[in-house]
Amino acid sequence: MSVLKPIWADKPESASRLRQRIEAVLDAGKAKGLRDGENPARWRGHLAHLLPKRTKLARGHHGAMPYADIPAFMTRLRENENIAARALEFAILTAGRSGEIFGAKWDEINLEANVWTIPPQRMKAAREHRVPLSSRAVAILNRLIEVKTGDVVFESPRGGQLSHIAMQKVLARMGMKGATVHGMRSAFRDWAGNETHFPREIAEAALAHVVGDAAEQAYRRSDALEKRRELMTAWANYCEPKGGSNIVKLAQQRA
Numbered sequence: 001m002s003v004l005k006p007i008w009a010d011k012p013e014s015a016s017r018l019r020q021r022i023e024a025v026l027d028a029g030k031a032k033g034l035r036d037g038e039n040p041a042r043w044r045g046h047l048a049h050l051l052p053k054r055t056k057l058a059r060g061h062h063g064a065m066p067y068a069d070i071p072a073f074m075t076r077l078r079e080n081e082n083i084a085a086r087a088l089e090f091a092i093l094t095a096g097r098s099g100e101i102f103g104a105k106w107d108e109i110n111l112e113a114n115v116w117t118i119p120p121q122r123m124k125a126a127r128e129h130r131v132p133l134s135s136r137a138v139a140i141l142n143r144l145i146e147v148k149t150g151d152v153v154f155e156s157p158r159g160g161q162l163s164h165i166a167m168q169k170v171l172a173r174m175g176m177k178g179a180t181v182h183g184m185r186s187a188f189r190d191w192a193g194n195e196t197h198f199p200r201e202i203a204e205a206a207l208a209h210v211v212g213d214a215a216e217q218a219y220r221r222s223d224a225l226e227k228r229r230e231l232m233t234a235w236a237n238y239c240e241p242k243g244g245s246n247i248v249k250l251a252q253q254r255a
Helices: 012-031 067-078 083-094 098-102 135-145 166-173 183-195 200-206 214-219 225-239
Strands: 115-118 129-132
Touching: 067 083, 067 183, 067 225, 083 098, 083 135, 083 166, 083 183, 083 225, 098 166, 129 225, 135 225, 183 200, 183 225, 200 225
Parallel strands: none
Antiparallel strands: 115 129
């Protein structure tokens, strides 16, 4: 409680993640015989009675950048040589979630077919998700693979995968107040709905959203990869800065 209470109201997302990790550590300790009794970091039936309810910490809508601002933002983003900036650009181009980007591994990437296959255990819906990669997304990967040292695509300069807040820090340093990484998915969805004629289910599939009832899902065997490839190519073209190129800058430390 002394660890969680000071940040519970001001930093709800960090506090929630911290509580979950404390709970996991203490569960592991009990399994290894290092402690007895109930887990004091458990939420249900314990901390739920001691800390404000999650409803008071509701996130609401994630702050989203208007899609009309994305091309100009991409121009500025490409001037940033930080590896986290490349992860953010890749996230925007693929409409991916932060966790999917940070956890991306090279064995999930097929650069011959230009497809990124995310396994079920890393997806929110617990279903495999294939992501068609645009030429710009492939250019980012081709440059990164030249300097890779491990299994993780977006490696921290200190080794291992980037922090879960690395991309959000890029937005903060660029002065994008109110914008969030997750909100870039909303920008993509608004653009697809307002500016294109792609069917709704294709746009939703690109976001790895489950569409339709159980019966409809049972009959929908295909993930419409090639139709989604057309959509993601159109999105990448829209995001392309005027006068942009496929040159990928890397920090001197990485080079």
